[in-house]
Amino acid sequence: MTQDESGIGLEAFGLSMRYRRGPAVLSGCTFQLPAGRICALVGPNGAGKSTLLALAAGLLAPTEGRIEVFGSPAGGPGTRPSIGLVAQDRPLYRFLNVDDHLRLGRELNPRWDQPQAEQIVAGLPRTGPVGSLSAGQRTMLALALALGKRPDLLLLDEPMADLDPLARHEVASVIMADAAERGTTVVISSHILAELEPLCDHLIMMDEGRLRLTGATEELIASHDMITAARAEDGALSAELEGWCHTVVGARATGRTVTALIRPGSDLPQGWIAATPTLEDVVLGYMRNPLAPALLIEPLQDAAADPNRKAAAL
Amino acid sequence: MEYRIDRRGGVTTYMQIVQQTKQALRLGLLQPGDKLPTAREVVEATAINPNTVLKAYRELEREGLVEPRPGLGTFVRRSLAGPQATPDSPLRSQLADWAARARQAGLGREDVAAMFAAVLDDYPLAAEVAVPTRPSVPSRGSHESEPVEDGRI
Numbered sequence: 001m002t003q004d005e006s007g008i009g010l011e012a013f014g015l016s017m018r019y020r021r022g023p024a025v026l027s028g029c030t031f032q033l034p035a036g037r038i039c040a041l042v043g044p045n046g047a048g049k050s051t052l053l054a055l056a057a058g059l060l061a062p063t064e065g066r067i068e069v070f071g072s073p074a075g076g077p078g079t080r081p082s083i084g085l086v087a088q089d090r091p092l093y094r095f096l097n098v099d100d101h102l103r104l105g106r107e108l109n110p111r112w113d114q115p116q117a118e119q120i121v122a123g124l125p126r127t128g129p130v131g132s133l134s135a136g137q138r139t140m141l142a143l144a145l146a147l148g149k150r151p152d153l154l155l156l157d158e159p160m161a162d163l164d165p166l167a168r169h170e171v172a173s174v175i176m177a178d179a180a181e182r183g184t185t186v187v188i189s190s191h192i193l194a195e196l197e198p199l200c201d202h203l204i205m206m207d208e209g210r211l212r213l214t215g216a217t218e219e220l221i222a223s224h225d226m227i228t229a230a231r232a233e234d235g236a237l238s239a240e241l242e243g244w245c246h247t248v249v250g251a252r253a254t255g256r257t258v259t260a261l262i263r264p265g266s267d268l269p270q271g272w273i274a275a276t277p278t279l280e281d282v283v284l285g286y287m288r289n290p291l292a293p294a295l296l297i298e299p300l301q302d303a304a305a306d307p308n309r310k311a312a313a314l
Numbered sequence: 315m316e317y318r319i320d321r322r323g324g325v326t327t328y329m330q331i332v333q334q335t336k337q338a339l340r341l342g343l344l345q346p347g348d349k350l351p352t353a354r355e356v357v358e359a360t361a362i363n364p365n366t367v368l369k370a371y372r373e374l375e376r377e378g379l380v381e382p383r384p385g386l387g388t389f390v391r392r393s394l395a396g397p398q399a400t401p402d403s404p405l406r407s408q409l410a411d412w413a414a415r416a417r418q419a420g421l422g423r424e425d426v427a428a429m430f431a432a433v434l435d436d437y438p439l440a441a442e443v444a445v446p447t448r449p450s451v452p453s454r455g456s457h458e459s460e461p462v463e464d465g466r467i
Contacts, residue, residue, distance in 0.1 A: 036365075037365075176362065179364050180352075180353040180357050180364035180367075198363065201365045
C-alpha cells in the first residue's frame with residue numbers, strides 16, 4: 001500500500017468550491033479520515049456530497065483550500081492510480097460490452113486485478129452493449145472497474161441507489177470483503193443512512209456545503225444522549241437543560257413525553273432518563289435542526305487504521 | 315460458525331458477534347482449537363464493517379476466549395460449555411425458584427419476560443463500568459464472579 005506514515009487516507013483543509021459564479025457548493029470544509037476507515041457520507045440533496053467526492057477523486061479543482069489523498073494533493077499524478085471512483089451517473093461506454101470494459105481497465109491500469117473484476121461481473125451478460133444493461137448491472141460493472149484498480153481509496157457515490165435488496169447485499173459484501181482483505185479506505189455516499197449504518201465506522205454529514213458532523217461513529221454516538229421525561233409543556237425545555245450545560249440538538253413532544261437529543265454537559269436534572277441514541281437518531285437530530293452547532297471530532301493519531309487488520313483478515 | 319446480524323434490534327453489530335460466538339462456545343458448537351471465520355469470510359456473508367468483526371474478536375480475546383495466531387487466524391482458547399449452563403447448576407435452579415415465586419406473585423409469562431429483558435438491558439452498562447475494577451483473570455470455579463460474566467450476555 002502507498003499509505004504514508006501519517007495514517008490519514010483523506011484530508012481536507014478549508015475546502016471550498018463554487019461552480020462559475022454560482023453560490024458556494026462547499027464552504028470551509030476541514031476534516032481528516034484515517035486510513036482504513038469506512039466512511040458514510042450523508043446529507044440531504046444538494047449538500048455537496050458528489051462535489052466532495054469529485055474533488056477527492058481529482059476530477060475537480062477546489063476554489064479554495066486543499067484536499068489530500070494519503071498526504072498528496074488529490075488529482076496529482078501519484079494519487080490517480082490509487083483512487084477508485086464509482087460516480088453517480090456510472091460513466092461507461094454504452095456501445096462497448098462488459099469484456100471490452102474489463103480490457104480497458106486491464107490496459108489502462110498498471111495494478112489491474114483481473115480475477116477480482118471477473119468475479120464482480122460474473123452474473124452479467126458479457127457480449128451485448130453496456131447500454132442495454134439494467135441500472136443495477138451497470139453499477140456492478142462500474143464497481144468492477146473501480147475495484148479492479150486495487151485502489152487504496154474507494155469513493156462510491158450512491159452505490160446502492162438503483163439496486164434491489166439482493167444486489168445491494170451483494171455490492172456491500174464485495175466492498176466490505178475488499179476492505180477486509182486490503183485495508184481499503186472507503187467513502188460511501190447515500191441519502192439512506194440505515195443502509196450504510198452496518199457498513200461504516202466513520203461518518204461525514206454535510207448540509208448546504210458545510211460539515212455538520214464528522215468523526216468515528218462510536219465517538220459521535222458516545223457524545224450524545226437521548227433523554228426522555230414526562231412533561232406537559234415543553235416551552236421551558238431548552239432553558240431548563242441549557243442551565244445544566246447541555247447542548248440541545250433537538251426535542252420532540254409526544255403526548256406527555258418529551259424526548260430530546262442532547263450533548264450532555266453536567267448531570268441530568270431530576271426526572272430525565274438518558275439512553276444511548278443510534279447513529280440514525282443523531283443524524284436525524286442534526287438534519288431536523290439546522291441551527292444545532294456542528295460537532296467535528298478530530299481523529300486521534302493512534303486511532304487510525306488497525307495495523308493488525310491485514311493479519312487478522314487471513 | 316455463521317453469524318446472523320439483526321439490523322433492527324437495539325443490539326450493536328459488534329455485540330451481536332460477541333454474543334453469538336459466546337453462544338456457540340456455550341453450546342459446544344465451537345471448541346478449543348477451532349478457528350473462527352476470517353474477517354473477510356464474515357463480511358462477505360453478512361455485509362458488515364470488517365473493523366466491527368475485528369473489534370468483536372479483540373473483545374473475545376480480552377476475555378480470554380480466543381487468541382489470534384499471526385498469519386493463521388483467530389482460534390478458540392477455552393470453552394464456555396461449563397457447569398454453570400447445565401440444567402442442574404446453582405444459577406439455573408435459583409432462576410427456577412425465582413420463576414416459581416414470580417408465578418405465586420401473579421406475574422404472567424410476558425411480565426417475567428419483560429422484567430428479565432429490562433434487567434438484561436441495564437446489565438451491559440453496569441458490567442462495562444465494573445470491568446476495569448475486576449481482576450482480569452477469570453476465576454474459574456468461584457461462583458461469585460460467574461453471575462457477572464453471565465449477566466453480560
